[in-house]
Amino acid sequence: MLQFIRSKVTSIFIKFLFGILILSFAIWGIGDIFLGSPGGRAAITVGEVSYNSAEVLEQFDRARRAMRLPPEFDEQLRPQILTSVIESLTELGLYEAESQSMNLVVGEERLKSWVASAPAFRDSLGQFNPDVFRQALFNAGLSEGQFFQTLRNDIQRDQLNAAVASGLEPPQALAETLFRYREERRTAKVVVIGIDSITNPPEPTTAELQGHYQITKQNYMAPEYRAITFVELSPDSLAKEILIAEEDLRAEYEVRLDEFTTPAKREIDQYFFESEAAANKAIASLAGPLDTAGVSNALKAAAGDDKLISLGEVTALELSTEGEREAAFSVELGKASHPVETPFGWKVFLAKNETPGFVKSFDKARGEIQLELAREKALDAQFELSNTLEDELAGGSTIEEAAKAVDLPINSIQAINANGVGPDGKANSKLPPGRRFLTKVFKTEKGTLGDLVETEDDGYVLFRVDHIDEARQLSYQEVVRAVRESWLSDKRLALANEKALALANASKGGVGLEVAATKLSYQIGDTGPFNRSGEGLTPGHYPASLADVVFGLLKGDVGVVESDTGVVVAELSTILVANKNEFYGAWSKLMDELGTSLQQDLQYFYRDILRNHHDVVIDRGYLDTLMAEYQ
Incomplete structure (x- = not known):
């Protein structure tokens, strides 16, 4: 089989096929530019606000991906996902339409201020980091324009809801009655x-x-048992038979040297000063033999307690500028660095401890690199092997003959239930990983060759159901x-x-x-x-x-x-009897729950009022047509 794999990995036909696929994606991807607007006509209209088909499908696709549904459930739940998207966009449209009618505007400065203060966009030093911000948007599948529009809508909605629910307090008598009942x-x-x-x-x-x-x-029921024959294509199994050349291993090691390098870390304190002169004066005061604690106390006294930030253990790259990195990592341990100018003032660094960096040697990284490169080649070979299997079967071969043609072992299990357990009550170790395979097996008729099933380890399984013992009632004697x-x-x-x-x-x-x-x-x-x-x-x-x-x-x-x-x-x-002072935490939680519940009820009625103020038109027939064409 090893020779077969080697020949298929470098197949010119496969490379040509991928070239055609890439070209076709490029053509279809730019089609909308030449054939018309990709947005399509309005699918949802709320007052003066509308959402076209592209916007609805984008939200639908984002919601579907976020749910991470197994393939067998994805098709079934599409109508429910679409309904949820329609409801969400309609609600969004109601608030946006009302904001427009009231001329509510959210300025650019407020948006920037919100982003700068959001914990999700801060780095390990607690500062806003544009790279963290951009990565978060990428992970969410949002452009900057989409994000800021969504943020603007959220702020406008919160403003409207806050105005409606302003000053709302749960009735004291109701709260006390519920508290006594709940906390007795x-x-x-x-x-x-x-x-x-x-x-x-x-x-x-x-x-x-x-x-x-x-x-x-x-x-006392015996579950249904099935006898199956199957062939498994596992990239991990195939990878064991692929040997990567020494020069390729070394080349990959050099390319990934950063991955095998652990940078040095230092435990660092930073002190802020209003001017370079103040920083130099503090450094000059460090006369005489001082240990690390003495230097720290002297700098703290000069700068003030509120001007000290302990960064903990950090690498050089975690500091903001090259000047900060040079100062913090070139200074002798236990000594104060020279002052560094930053947008927040002048900084002086004190390096208290250091954990040296190291580089994993090629010999220690060899096994990891061999495994990863071999698995990549195995995945390529697996694609061709699966095609060959299907071609053999299409030509009339049995599953045993097809497996022999590609030199793959055939597996047989005489009795297995839907949970992967045999009549002896033990799980069968031959089974491929994951639930997907067994789910397919128990949906396939006797004597039928099942579809090629993808497994959780990126492999494939081809199977046949040989025999079915139906579930039955166990007799009294048994x-x-x-x-x-x-x-x-x-x-x-x-x-x-x-x-x-x-x-x-x-x-x-x-x-x-x-x-x-x-x-x-x-x-x-x-x-x-x-x-x-x-x-x-x-x-x-x-x-x-x-x-x-x-x-x-x-x-x-x-x-x-x-x-x-x-x-x-x-x-x-x-x-x-419950006492508020004794269970103050429970009392506060109850008041928060009641307040939230009342606000939600009021917001629900408010949305009904907005529906009466702004016409809502949902082109459900158009949306259903879109869904029928959606892949």
């Missing part, structure tokens, strides 16, 4: 009767087991042991319930749970305070519904709560 705590006395404490349940009769089987038979264990578990739970009800009844008439539990030799405990959601209860020790039951009791009442592992008998002990 209760404690309870509890007795836990676990099913493991029922050690002598009666043995079931055959009739009881068969009856239990009939009731629970839905729990599962009699499991049925017996299930019956015994249910019986233990029933007996625990009987004991719990007897204890609850013994607690009535003013006796109380503690006295009744002592008489019947049960161990009793206290829960400690907990709220309606169960916060405060020991996780895993009590059933989840215990809080619901206790919050439905009057003081001194007893309730019974069942779980899979036993039964709990609980008596309400105390009711702790």
Whole structure:
């Protein structure tokens, strides 16, 4: 197979094919320039604001990419994505139309100020960095024009919403009622009767087991199993057979030398001075033998505490200018650098520690480079191999004959379920990575050759479904042991319930749970305070519904709560009224939630008002046509 791969990697035909594809993309890509406006006609109109087909499709494509849907779901969810895009653009249009009618303008200076102060566009030193800004726009798929228009729209929308909701406060009575309800705590006395404490349940009769089987038979199903034959093209497997020449490895190492170079780092403090003279005066005051701490204290005293910024460990490239890099990385450790002029004043650097840089040698990088270059060649070879496989199959070859033609191993699995597990309950290690392959296998009919499936490791799999064992009901004889264990578990739970009800009844008439539990030799405990959601209860020790039951009791009442592992008998002990001072964080959170909820409700009604002020026209037929042509 190695010779086959080598011959295909350098195939002139493949290079010619890619040349044709590149040319065709270039032609189609410039078609709109010569054939008309790429924008198309208006698809959504809101008052004087309109969005053409290109804008709608751009938003649709951005939303679809952001969802990262698997291919099998992408087609199904397109109508829902389109509806969401239409709603978003309509809402955007309503605010933009209202801004225009009110002559709301967002100036360039405000936009620039917002960008300069945004944390997302700052570098590791906390300063605005144009390169970080441009990279963020690139990652989002936005041009600068698109970004600033979106920002302008957001600011205008926020201005309108703020004007509508200005001064809105949640009603105090409502907030206090909700707070008392939500933050009330209760404690309870509890007795836990676990099913493991029922050690002598009666043995079931055959009739009881068969009856239990009939009731629970839905729990005893054998899943569908399929026998499959498949051929896998894996770039990692192919790469193992490709040897890269020594001169190519060395050439790649030289090209990527920066990648294998770890620059030196220094722990640096920087001090700001208003003038060069002030900076030089501070440096001149560092007379006598001073250690690093002494130099730091002297510079801090001269500049002021608020003029010191500790940069931590940084590389030279993380500093803004060449002058700063030279000053900070040429100065002797523990000494003050010469002053450097910057837009923020004069800086003096103190290098406190240094971690030397190093370069990974070629011998240490060889394996990594070999693997990456071999994988690149394997990906090229894999494309041709997959074409050859498909050609063989189209010519009438079986999957076994096609695999032999390209010297690939054939794989067979006699029984696998949709989760990749065999009848022995173990996962099959032969399976290609990811869920996509099995999903396709279980959608393919018996005896049918499946489509070529792309795997998560950039490989491909070609398969055939040889046999299908349909899902079936397991017989009583096959599962009699499991049925017996299930019956015994249910019986233990029933007996625990009987004991719990007897204890609850013994607690009535003013006796109380503690006295009744002592008489019947049960161990009793206290829960400690907990709220309606169960916060405060020991996780895993009590059933989840215990809080619901206790919050439905009057003081001194007893309730019974069942779980899979036993039964709990609980008596309400105390009711702790919520106090705003004690739970101030919860009170503040509630007020924020209510405020946000009221603002959202008001904004919803406001958008309805805007719809009445600005005509909304959605050309759904045109949009549906666009979607039918969308690829």
